Amino acid sequence: MNVRTLLVSLLMLCPIQGWAQGFAGLGGSAEGFDIPQAGYAFDFPKDHGPHPGFRIEWWYLTANLTDDKGRDYGIQWTLFRSALKPFEAEGWQSPQIWMGHAAATTPTGHFFAERLSRGGIGQAGVTAQPFEAWIDEWRMAGADMDTLTLTANGNDFGYELSLAAQGPLVFHGDAGYSVKSADGQASFYYSQPFYSVQGVLQLRDGDVQVTGQGWLDREWSSQPLAADQSGWDWFSLSFDDGDKLMAFRLRGGRGDFTSATWINSDGSTEAIPNGSIRLTPLSSDEVAGREVPTQWRVLLADRDIDVEVSAQTPDAWMGTRFEYWEGPVTVTGSHDGVGYLEMTGY
Numbered sequence: 001m002n003v004r005t006l007l008v009s010l011l012m013l014c015p016i017q018g019w020a021q022g023f024a025g026l027g028g029s030a031e032g033f034d035i036p037q038a039g040y041a042f043d044f045p046k047d048h049g050p051h052p053g054f055r056i057e058w059w060y061l062t063a064n065l066t067d068d069k070g071r072d073y074g075i076q077w078t079l080f081r082s083a084l085k086p087f088e089a090e091g092w093q094s095p096q097i098w099m100g101h102a103a104a105t106t107p108t109g110h111f112f113a114e115r116l117s118r119g120g121i122g123q124a125g126v127t128a129q130p131f132e133a134w135i136d137e138w139r140m141a142g143a144d145m146d147t148l149t150l151t152a153n154g155n156d157f158g159y160e161l162s163l164a165a166q167g168p169l170v171f172h173g174d175a176g177y178s179v180k181s182a183d184g185q186a187s188f189y190y191s192q193p194f195y196s197v198q199g200v201l202q203l204r205d206g207d208v209q210v211t212g213q214g215w216l217d218r219e220w221s222s223q224p225l226a227a228d229q230s231g232w233d234w235f236s237l238s239f240d241d242g243d244k245l246m247a248f249r250l251r252g253g254r255g256d257f258t259s260a261t262w263i264n265s266d267g268s269t270e271a272i273p274n275g276s277i278r279l280t281p282l283s284s285d286e287v288a289g290r291e292v293p294t295q296w297r298v299l300l301a302d303r304d305i306d307v308e309v310s311a312q313t314p315d316a317w318m319g320t321r322f323e324y325w326e327g328p329v330t331v332t333g334s335h336d337g338v339g340y341l342e343m344t345g346y
Contacts, residue, residue: 032085032086033053033083033086034051034054034222036054036188037177038177038186039177040175040176042176044169045129047188047218048129048218049128049131050096051220052081052087052088052096053086054222055086055223056080056221056222057080057081057219058081058220059140059216060076060218060219061076061077061078061163061217062074062075062215062328062340063075063163063214064212064213064238064339064340065197065210065211066211066212071106071107072312072330073106073328074105074316074327075103075104075201076105076112076326077100077102077140078101079133079140080099081096081098081119082096082097082099084096086222088120089120091121092120094120096120097119098115098118098124098125099115099135099321100114100115100117100124100136100138100152101320103318104157104158105316105328106201106203107313108313110313110316110317110327112320113152113154113157114321115136115138117135117136123135123136124136129144130143130144131144138151138153146164147163147164147165148162149163150162150163150199157201157202158201159201160199160202161197161198161200163197163214164195165192166194167193167266169190170193171190171269172191172259173186176188176189176190177189178219179259179274180229180250180257181229181252181257182254187219187220188219189217189219191216191217191218192218193215193216193238193263194213195214195216196213197210197213197214215340229250229251229257231345232249232251232343232345233249233279233293233296233341234246234342234343235247235248235296235339235341236340237298237307237329237331237339238338239335239336239337240337242265243262245261245262245263245300245303246260246261247259247300248260257274258272258277258279259277260300262303272300277300278297278300279297280297281293281295281296282295282296283295285311287315287316287317288319288323291346292346293343295309295311296310306333306334307331307332307334307335308331308332308333309329309331309339310330311328311329312327312328312329312330313327313328322344324342324343324344325342325343325344
């Protein structure tokens with residue numbers, strides 16, 4: 001471990017000490033930080049950038065990709081910001097901690113990498129216009145959020161991709177105010193689920209040209225989980241007819257809390273309230289020494305949705321500082337399609 005990595009690791013431990021509640025401490029106290037409120041008026045391009053008054057934030061992109069032989073792949077690119085204190089400052093006085101995750105999932109394997117950085121010294125950050133999110137040499141950048149280039153690499157993989165938005169931004173919950181528990185914990189949450197993607201995956205056996213579709217999630221909060229919520233199951237599903245579905249289940253000691261957004265092919269949406277969608281595990285695989293559900297039934301009666309969601313590569317475990325499962329899925333049943341599944345707290 002080099003000096004920079006050791007320093008960043010020690011800095012990352014500071015917020016972890018208080019993270020006893022919820023997955024990765026996201027149910028912990030938010031004293032001193034801003035709290036999401038309903039009725040927020042989003043301001044773009046400013047809101048594509050960071051919100052240092054809030055404790056946690058992420059820029060989260062996944063993509064379902066296919067090569068010219070019809071083989072399926074997936075990629076993930078994520079930049080997390082975590083604040084030790086609710087403000088920004090220059091240089092080493094910055095209380096902002098940055099963490100990057102990247103992954104590539106192939107028909108036979110799953111590869112991931114992690115980066116850690118202290119804010120304020122240029123090693124990581126986000127600017128709103130022109131848009132750029134980076135940590136070390138990993139980059140998501142473009143003149144705006146409609147056209148982006150995406151790069152990342154690890155020991156066993158890399159990718160260079162171009163993204164072009166084919167539809168509007170989508171706002172979840174109540175116009176972007178996304179409630180996460182019966183106690184009222186919430187986040188600001190919007191997505192760009194309409195990216196077309198093309199580029200190259202750099203894999204052990206050589207470069208692979210791919211095309212497909214991408215989904216970007218933007219979310220920020222200071223206490224997005226209730227204290228008893230131990231993790232979540234999050235789905236982003238793109239159906240062959242052009243419609244899409246975002247859904248999540250937050251698991252807690254007082255029962256599950258669900259929410260979803262139905263996204264029509266033209267970008268219009270319908271918010272699906274708690275209890276209206278059923279997300280049921282059907283079978284599990286042993287992954288990283290634990291049982292992880294890798295096949296699900298998703299039932300949304302109001303939209304005649306009754307599908308099975310199955311992991312393309314069950315061993316898609318992210319063995320990062322906070323471990324979780326993340327990988328591409330196939331959708332069959334009343335609707336066919338592809339998507340991504342993230343599961344934490346297992």
